[in-house]
Amino acid sequence: MKDVRQVILRPIISERSYDLLESNRYTFEVAKKANKVEIGQAVEEIFDVTVLKVNTMNVSGKPKRVRYAKGYTRSWKKAIITLKEGDKIEAFGV
Numbered sequence: 001m002k003d004v005r006q007v008i009l010r011p012i013i014s015e016r017s018y019d020l021l022e023s024n025r026y027t028f029e030v031a032k033k034a035n036k037v038e039i040g041q042a043v044e045e046i047f048d049v050t051v052l053k054v055n056t057m058n059v060s061g062k063p064k065r066v067r068y069a070k071g072y073t074r075s076w077k078k079a080i081i082t083l084k085e086g087d088k089i090e091a092f093g094v
Contacts, residue, residue, distance in 0.1 A: 004042035007034045011091055012078060020080065026089050030056070030079045039079050047091070050084035 009029045011017075017027040030039050037055040043051050056079045061072035083089070 004045050007031050007038050007042040010048060024083045024085065026081045028078050028081065030077050032077045043081050047089045049087040049089060051081055052084055053082040055080040
């Protein structure tokens with residue numbers, strides 16, 4: 001991946017992600033082909049923080065139905081970033 005803005009797509013705002021903020025962990029949607037090293041470097045470059053750990057998971061699409069047509073929601077990749085004590089990311093508005 002060339003551009004760090006293509007690695008980190010958007011922050012995930014949910015109740016669970018806000019609970020993780022207390023332990024200095026932030027949740028992002030990331031590119032499906034990005035690996036943990038690329039994700040950590042991208043977060044450090046964009047937000048000027050020190051990343052201690054990166055946990056990733058693939059979220060599979062859920063089956064949905066509209067009348068007679070069956071399909072799936074999109075699948076995506078999620079990363080939970082653990083930062084050094086004292087570092088913060090202001091994008092989450094906490």
